[in-house]
Amino acid sequence: MNAPTPREQDLDALLGAYALDALDDDERARVEAYIESNDAARREVDELRESAAALALAPVDDLSTPPALWDRISTTIAPQVAEATGPTAGPGDELAARRARRGWSSRWVGLAAAAAAVAVVLLAVQVISLRGDLDDARSPDSSALAARYDRATKVDGARELELVASRGSEVARLVLLPDGSGVMLNDSLADLSPDETYQLWVLMGKAQDPTVISAGVLGPAPQAASFKTEGPVVGFAITIERAGGVTSSENEPLAIGTFA
Amino acid sequence: VVELTEGEAVRRALRALSDGERQAIELAYFGGHTYREVATILDQPEGTVKSRIRSGLLRLRAALIEQGVGE
Numbered sequence: 001m002n003a004p005t006p007r008e009q010d011l012d013a014l015l016g017a018y019a020l021d022a023l024d025d026d027e028r029a030r031v032e033a034y035i036e037s038n039d040a041a042r043r044e045v046d047e048l049r050e051s052a053a054a055l056a057l058a059p060v061d062d063l064s065t066p067p068a069l070w071d072r073i074s075t076t077i078a079p080q081v082a083e084a085t086g087p088t089a090g091p092g093d094e095l096a097a098r099r100a101r102r103g104w105s106s107r108w109v110g111l112a113a114a115a116a117a118v119a120v121v122l123l124a125v126q127v128i129s130l131r132g133d134l135d136d137a138r139s140p141d142s143s144a145l146a147a148r149y150d151r152a153t154k155v156d157g158a159r160e161l162e163l164v165a166s167r168g169s170e171v172a173r174l175v176l177l178p179d180g181s182g183v184m185l186n187d188s189l190a191d192l193s194p195d196e197t198y199q200l201w202v203l204m205g206k207a208q209d210p211t212v213i214s215a216g217v218l219g220p221a222p223q224a225a226s227f228k229t230e231g232p233v234v235g236f237a238i239t240i241e242r243a244g245g246v247t248s249s250e251n252e253p254l255a256i257g258t259f260a
Numbered sequence: 261v262v263e264l265t266e267g268e269a270v271r272r273a274l275r276a277l278s279d280g281e282r283q284a285i286e287l288a289y290f291g292g293h294t295y296r297e298v299a300t301i302l303d304q305p306e307g308t309v310k311s312r313i314r315s316g317l318l319r320l321r322a323a324l325i326e327q328g329v330g331e
Contacts, residue, residue, distance in 0.1 A: 016314025017295040022288035051317040054270050055289050
C-alpha cells in the first residue's frame with residue numbers, strides 16, 4: 001500500500017469532524033469526494049459514524065463542558081455566526097443558525113407549533129423515586145415497561161405527552177419527570193426494516209424556534225425507551241433514520257408533540 | 261430503544277477519552293459547532309481540534325467494542 005500523500009493526510013484528519021457533521025460546506029464537499037474514491041477512508045467514516053451515533057446515548061448529565069465555556073461560546077461565536085448568516089441573526093442565535101445550515105428546517109418549527117394543542121396531563125399524586133427504575137427501562141417484558149411508565153406518571157411534576165403523526169393519530173407517548181429523565185412507550189409505531197431505526201428527538205428552548213437534539217436511537221422495533229434531558233424541554237419528535245441513527249436529521253418528523 | 265446498558269457504556273467510553281478529545285467532541289456534537297468554531301472557543305489550533313475529534317471518536321469506538329457494544 002502506498003503511503004498517503006500530504007493531501008490525503010489532510011483529508012484523513014478531517015474524517016472525524018466529517019462524521020460529526022462539523023465541517024464547513026466546502027470542506028464537507030472535499031471530504032465527500034475523497035471518500036468516494038478511497039475505500040479505506042470510507043470504512044473509517046463508517047466506523048466514526050458508529051461512534052457518533054453512540055453519542056446519542058450519552059447521558060446528558062455526564063457532559064464535561066463547564067458552564068463557563070458555554071458562556072464563552074455565546075460571546076465568542078455569536079458575532080461570527082451573526083455576520084455569516086445575515087442581519088436577522090442576533091446574539092444567541094448561533095446554534096440555531098448552525099443547525100439550520102445542517103438541515104434543520106422550519107418545517108420542524110411549523111410542526112411543533114401545529115402540535116402545540118396536544119394535551120398535557122399534569123399529575124401530582126405522590127413522589128416516587130424512579131431513578132433506578134428508569135435506568136433500567138429497556139426490558140423484554142412489555143408489561144414491566146408499562147408498569148414503569150405508569151409509576152413514572154405518578155411522580156409529582158411528571159408531564160405526559162402524546163406524540164402525534166401528521167394524520168392526527170397518536171403513535172407513542174412519553175412521560176417526562178422533573179429531573180429531566182423520562183420514559184417513552186410505543187403505541188402504534190410499525191416495525192421497520194433492519195437497516196432503519198426510529199430516533200427520538202427532544203425540542204429544547206422556545207416552542208416557536210426549538211433547538212432539536214437527539215434523545216436517542218430507538219431501533220427498528222421499539223417497545224419503550226428511557227432517556228435523559230437537560231434544560232427547558234418544549235416537546236419531542238420521532239423520525240425514521242438509517243440504522244445507527246444520525247447526529248442531525250433532514251427527514252420529516254414522523255410524529256411530534258409539544259407541551260402546552 | 262435507548263437502553264441504559266448502552267448509555268452507561270457510552271458514559272464509560274467517554275470517560276476513557278482525554279479531556280481535550282472529550283471536550284472537542286462534545287462541543288461539536290452536542291453544541292453543534294464546526295471544528296473551526298470549536299478551535300476558536302477552546303483557543304486551540306484547528307489542526308489540534310480536528311485531530312482530537314478523530315482520535316476521540318476512534319478511541320470511543322474501541323472502548324465501546326471492548327465493552328461489547330458496537331460490534
